[in-house]
Amino acid sequence: MTKPPLTLYLAAPRGFCAGVDRAIKIVEMAIEKWGAPVYVRHEIVHNKFVVDGLRDKGAVFVEELSECPDDRPVIFSAHGVPKSVPSAAQARNMIYVDATCPLVSKVHIEAQRHADAGLQIIMIGHAGHPETIGTMGQLPEGDVLLVETPEDVATVAVRDDARLAYVTQTTLSVDDTADIVAALQARFPAIIGPHKEDICYATTNRQEAVKAMAPKCDAMLVVGAPNSSNSKRLVEVGARAGCAYAQLVQRADDIDWRALEGIGSIGITAGASAPEVLINEVIDAFKARYDVTTDLVETAQENVEFKVPRVLRQPA
Template sequence: MVQAPVKTQEITLMLASPRGFCAGVDRAIQIVEQALSKYGPPVYVRHEIVHNRYVVEDLERKGAIFVEELDEIPDDAKVIFSAHGVPKSVPEAAEDRGLFYLDATCPLVSKVHVEAGRHFAQGSEIVLIGHAGHPEVVGTMGQLPEGAVTLIETVADAEAFEPRDPAKLAFITQTTLSVDDTAAIVAVLQRRFPEIAAPHKEDICYATTNRQAAVKSMAPKVEAMLVIGAPNSSNSMRLVEVAERAGCRVSMLVQRASDIDWQALQGISAVGITAGASAPEVLVEEVIDAFRAHYDVRLETVPVVQENVSFKLPRALMS
């Protein structure tokens, strides 16, 4: 068994600001909670409402039932679509069955869906920069007929891509990507296809951009970075990568305080702590408490930008 550090050792914990919940995640969770309050349990949710087991399990205790497909839901049930967005075929199938549904898709993801539809209507071939299999990518590609969107994951993909007509080409992106990786891919596409249409406003969401900027700001001041989040959370995994590239010799993802590798932190005097956009602040507090049980802790907040974004709930929940 690994010995924990002696508690008399001092350590500085630098807390990223902003961190944790973004407006889209907060809205999605509110939609489930308000639906449970208004309609009573159970309320079904297609896919994890956000990628965080603590959040999902908390909602399950309140009466939410999480499923992967609509055929797991009874005919008289109420269903919510996750914050990541769904292919058009999903609400169509719900309507065919007469299911009552609420769409918790993040408005910034919906913006990308609208962009894709606009480019398609104009006859453009669409490139989506993103990660294969991620629910957001599945949902975005599912807005249009099969073959209308080409997925590009890497710079190599961008170099190899051959469009039908370079003069009728547009790109969109997943909202939770690495800002730097995406910029490198976009640079290749724009070099190869100077006429490619870009989003009117960057698709990578404000929360992803801000959390990555906060990690970059903290990285030179710390020896290790702890990112609180889930392994299936794209924005959380990107924060781990950003910290590594910014020079943190230890960069680890933890879902809960129990995941902390204390041995990897031996001899380290300054640790950065951040949280992915779907990780609640209670988990940050849990990690801080765990450090206090092992170290003499000094807390410091590293503010980068103040966020004041909020999104309205669906009308059905407002009445």
């Protein structure tokens, strides 16, 4: 039987970003330096395949520092942690390595700088997301207020309209965030924003590639985890940019082939914590069923690299 033809649009950039790459490297180097087990507070990045792979090498994933023994190293995830976490680790004389993405750390420093200047912070983010918890936890309770939608802006209760600044989670939808910023500026004209946008380069680049790809596609798949904020945003961006069917899949086994019956083109991208091996697995699944022609949709090139902490570059 001849396979039906299919144009497969492949977004670039896609998949791993520099912060995720660095975080995974930190866990691997820590296991190499100190031996297993090495404890990791929260999933190092939001991807089951990556986490399972590190677990096989000797990483133990926990949700709280209280679950870690005093005598083994602990790593803080790429999403960042409240200030209370490293303080508690220091109090217990633990060896700890902070794998917080440097672009998230930049937001933490920004929030602290605004607070030192006497400003109250409004954070644009998702309640309960580890990055939001980490950023809000840089300052005492009440110093950072959370808004998730433009509607939230109307009801947020601030101390002083004239002494405000805002920061954002790094993995949000660029367009949604712009709407919330506009609402903040309309209600609080004196509010101070970041010198440089908080949404990270990788999130922005992946969303731009999806916007360029989506109008060409009958359907679009985003390879990523259901708890990955940036992956979920890519699905929303694809749907908004004109793709009739946009879905999140963790790997090839999750593809709903019945929903894709009759398509002539498919767009494939991946969130910043999805490894290339899972993207290739999805591409191979389409090649097994279709006569595939691949077309790269490249909107940017990335050459960002972040160094691992010095403690890991020194001999044990």
